[in-house]
Amino acid sequence: MDQIIKAISEDGFVSISVITSRGLAERARVVHNCSPVVTAALGRTLSAASIIGSSMKKAGASLTVRINGGGPAGSILVVSDDFGNVRGYVSNPAADVPKRPDGKLDVGTIVGTDGMLSVIKDFGGKEPYTGSTMLVSGEIAEDFAAYFAASEQVPTACAFGVLVDRDRSVLAAGGYIVQLLPGAPNEVIDAVEENVAATGPVTDILNGGDAQLLLEKVMSGFSPRVIETSPVEYRCTCSRERFLSAVLSLDKAEIDDMVEKAEPIEVCCQFCEKKYLFQISQLLHRS
Numbered sequence: 001m002d003q004i005i006k007a008i009s010e011d012g013f014v015s016i017s018v019i020t021s022r023g024l025a026e027r028a029r030v031v032h033n034c035s036p037v038v039t040a041a042l043g044r045t046l047s048a049a050s051i052i053g054s055s056m057k058k059a060g061a062s063l064t065v066r067i068n069g070g071g072p073a074g075s076i077l078v079v080s081d082d083f084g085n086v087r088g089y090v091s092n093p094a095a096d097v098p099k100r101p102d103g104k105l106d107v108g109t110i111v112g113t114d115g116m117l118s119v120i121k122d123f124g125g126k127e128p129y130t131g132s133t134m135l136v137s138g139e140i141a142e143d144f145a146a147y148f149a150a151s152e153q154v155p156t157a158c159a160f161g162v163l164v165d166r167d168r169s170v171l172a173a174g175g176y177i178v179q180l181l182p183g184a185p186n187e188v189i190d191a192v193e194e195n196v197a198a199t200g201p202v203t204d205i206l207n208g209g210d211a212q213l214l215l216e217k218v219m220s221g222f223s224p225r226v227i228e229t230s231p232v233e234y235r236c237t238c239s240r241e242r243f244l245s246a247v248l249s250l251d252k253a254e255i256d257d258m259v260e261k262a263e264p265i266e267v268c269c270q271f272c273e274k275k276y277l278f279q280i281s282q283l284l285h286r287s
Ligand code: ZN
Pocket: 236, 237, 238, 239, 269, 270, 271, 272, 273, 274
């Protein structure tokens, strides 16, 4: 089962959120029929959004992440609720590029670097908070680290990984976001950097290990205290009612046109690919 573990160092200077996301990344792959490299790009973004969404601490809040790097995958859009349950899609899920010389999936190339990472935090109030940064590498983790440094002024290290099996299913997925709290002394900063370097690729640990092991590696020497452990999953919030009201909110000319054609209207949810069929009589009745 996928989960997020949040912990803090004994000295209070280092906070970490670790996610295991094999299940939700695999669900996204199946729903959208993604190529392996797109599965990796989308899975990493879902993992990051899940952690950030789960830290919003406001009931009903939501987080939207949009990555528009101009690569063959097109744009990535991911939404998280305040528990870290996520959904998302990619413009071109079947896009593919050759593997890198080291044999790894070339996420940076499929995503591209000619664009922005945007984060929209909607707390249910008036204006949502929006922060955007230029993409650094298209590898997702580095792009989120740059976002945190520029938009939220929080020194952050993060890593996300998705390991795809030969049959295209997700073998392991997850990652972490580690942040330094104000006043952290230099030796703490150095120690975190050393731990991150020593931890290496997250899928090396998660393929056979678990979130706890990943947490212990990144927080080595900091006696981390677990604050919270919570389950997360791929979850769509679409409904027949929601789509009907969307159809009805089209302008009158478009609705008249549909009524004239007298064909049932099919609407497909971008997040879960579920199809909803509406009869013309429903439009007539409501409009
Ligand atoms: Zn849906």
